[in-house]
Amino acid sequence: MRVKSRLIIFESFNGRDISDNPLAIYKQLIQVDPTIQGSCYFSVKPSEYSRLSQQFPNIQLIKRFTPGWVKYMARADFWIMNSRMPKWWQKNRQTTYIQTWHGTPLKKLGVDIQHVEIPGSTTAKYHEGFVAEAARWDYLIAPNQYSETIFKSAFKFNNHFLEIGYPRNDTLYNDNNHHYIAQVKQALFGYQPKTVMMYAPTWRDDDFQQQGQYKFTLPFNLAEFFQTVSKGTVLIIRPHYLVKDKIDITGFEDRVKIFADEDINELYLITDLLITDYSSVMFDYANLKRPMLFFPYDLAHYRDELRGFYFDYRQENLPGPVVTTSSEFMSALKNYRQANGFPDYQSNLHDFNQKFCAWENGQAAQKICQLILQGGKK
The missing domain is CATH 3.40.50.11820 (CDP-glycerol glycerophosphotransferase, N-terminal domain)
Structure with a gap:
């Protein structure tokens, strides 16, 4: 035809x-x-x-x-x-x-x-x-x-x-302004939160109970999280769509938002700190040159047994601190709050941006x- x-x-x-x-x-x-x-x-x-x-x-x-x-x-x-x-x-x-x-x-x-x-x-x-x-x-x-x-x-x-x-990343250049960001925050929250952090973990292929039924485990305590970060902080959790209904945020509904279906580029634009592990969100978010924190709590299993990496995750000079335990995670959040970022990683962030965002x-x-x-x- x-x-x-x-x-x-x-x-x-x-x-x-x-x-x-x-x-x-x-x-x-x-x-x-x-x-x-x-x-x-x-x-x-x-x-x-x-x-x-x-x-x-x-x-x-x-x-x-x-x-x-x-x-x-x-x-x-x-x-x-x-x-x-x-x-x-x-x-x-x-x-x-x-x-x-x-x-x-x-x-x-x-x-x-x-x-x-x-x-x-x-x-x-x-x-x-x-x-x-x-x-x-x-x-x-x-x-x-x-x-x-x-x-x-x-x-x-x-x-x-x-x-x-990537065409989807065009907005990170064309809409990265206070007016547009304020519009997105208003639409998603109904107000203007002072600080937005997003936890966007990778998809774990083997974390299933049986075929078609997957699990989700939050690797940190929400009460401890909000005791550590600054007042007025909102946490966005961006899960895989198969586990979006498996996340327990009981008691924190006013400060934690599960956004599995919303436009992730809009979430990037309103996010002040990205928390991730091995997800490719790190490469897209790097276009904004904003702080990132890496929490690969199951690094050895994921790297060596499940999928494997194309580069040495711990030796790549990632654009933010790498922590593997809940106590290290909370310590890094405290440092972020006190320094309003991770100033020691600015050079890493610049180099990461040059390598992975050069054609954007x-x-x-x-x-x-x-x-x-x-x-x-x-």
Whole structure:
């Protein structure tokens, strides 16, 4: 079948959401050329269709894996996605597939993972699926040289890289101002908290009770946390969507907010201190050049047994203190409060930004739009 010119299908996280790089590209595209909106669609899971229809009333949605979806996918001029498509769905040879991916890798990816711990899959099957999928990508976005080198290895990708940074991060350059930040705080909290800290841990593949049922353990005591930080501090917890209902914040509902579905870039913009472990959020947040605190409480297990890292986590000169116990964590928070940051890590933060944010400048989505409007020509 011939593709239909300017028919564009977007998809975020296998249709679970409308977010991340595909949404940033969509917004920029209809801003540049409003006439194209009528032929742009987001592919979403049927189970999420009602929720996303209400959340994004001006975006056209199609239900994933339905007869209508097949008609649009088969004739699309472009696919713009941040995760993999099922192997059984074939791509029209005339369709241009732009893979945006969704993070700078610290943890091993694709065929670089020696032992896959995903329920219902094997290591060989996982590797085979990744290589077959990456062969279909016409373009792959690389946020930095470090990522491009890893993507070549992990995905066995041999087509065209777009060395432009991530479109989702454009807002960290274009909207990083007091007025916009105040608007976001008001919308999320209903007031202007003095200090916002965000705990955004990584997804732990093996922390499940049984297939499809995962756990979440907060590695610090909330009462002790709020005794240590300054008054007026609000804590945002940004969990994986599979565990967002497993977090106990009883007694702290007024000072702890669980934001699993909100736009993480807006959360970055209002956050004064990011607390994480091995999550790729560290690379995106580094664009803002703000303090970070690393709490890898299960470092040995995660590094050596579960996923493995691309660089030595403890020797990489991370842009903030690294703590592995609750007492060390509280001590670091006390230091942050007293010094209003981590001044001893400013040099590390600068170097980290130069390495991982070098291709970011707030214009990534605009460059993708130019590629689309030129018909996908290199």
